Amino acid sequence: MELDKKLIGHEFKPFTATVEAGKIKLFCKAIGEEAPIYADEEAAKAAGYRGITAPLTFLRALQADDPNKGGLLRLLNVDIGLILHGEQHFEYYAPVVVGDVVTCQEKVVDIYDKKGGALWFVVQEMEMKDQTGKLLAKGRGVTVVRNPDAAKK
């Protein structure tokens, strides 16, 4: 297996996702988050937020709302069982709250291998903007692909 470095620079089709209270509720249950700004609109407003707030890493869950979800794996022609998450970084410019209609744009910025091609690394960057075009967050993620051929050599 070898990944195609010509895919560096590939931009995915932007998509929009609406931030929903129910999704934040389930996300918070899963991560054990109980602070009221993530569940109660009045509490969130009293704390200075525009509404029920999305936890810091909920942004990745918003990315999963992409109608073309799995696009990276299809682009790379890689099975989902071979990938691991290597790194994730977010920069925050404004809190994301329930009702926001977020536009997300992702692109591939680097592809490289280590250990003689046993592991491949795909670096993606993303930007999230709200319905007014205001920048909410930037993200940078590294996906690790385990080369299924490496063990056979």
Place this chain on the structure above:
Amino acid sequence: MATATAPKIADVKVGDELKPLVLPPISRHQLALYCGGSGDHNPIHVDIDFAKKFGFKDVFAHGMLSMAFLGRLVTSWVPQKQVRALGTRFTSITWVGDVITVSGKVTGKREKDGETLVDLEVKCTNQNGQDTLQGTATVALN
């Protein structure tokens, strides 16, 4: 859990440690909830047959579940609106049954764009003392 009240910048110094968060053991139920809650439906985290097919002894936690714990630690210290950055490397796999401790300490203070920023080292460590996530966070304080 109450929403954090921000510490004052004058009271924060390099080397200060955040109150660690010790989590309940990672359960299959939690991974199922996170699968649904995060929209990351990769079966490797919830379907043991699938995990074994790809060479793993069992299912394992989503890296982003542990990163959410880093987020919880930071927002237990300062309100979320003061968080400017959170990032991590996923340095080893978190298995079902692992007991994760989330810890953080102040590594620097600096000025940027008219704000006073505090840099933190944050990490998740398992019951064997092995780091599973090694990350950083940046918060703005007054």
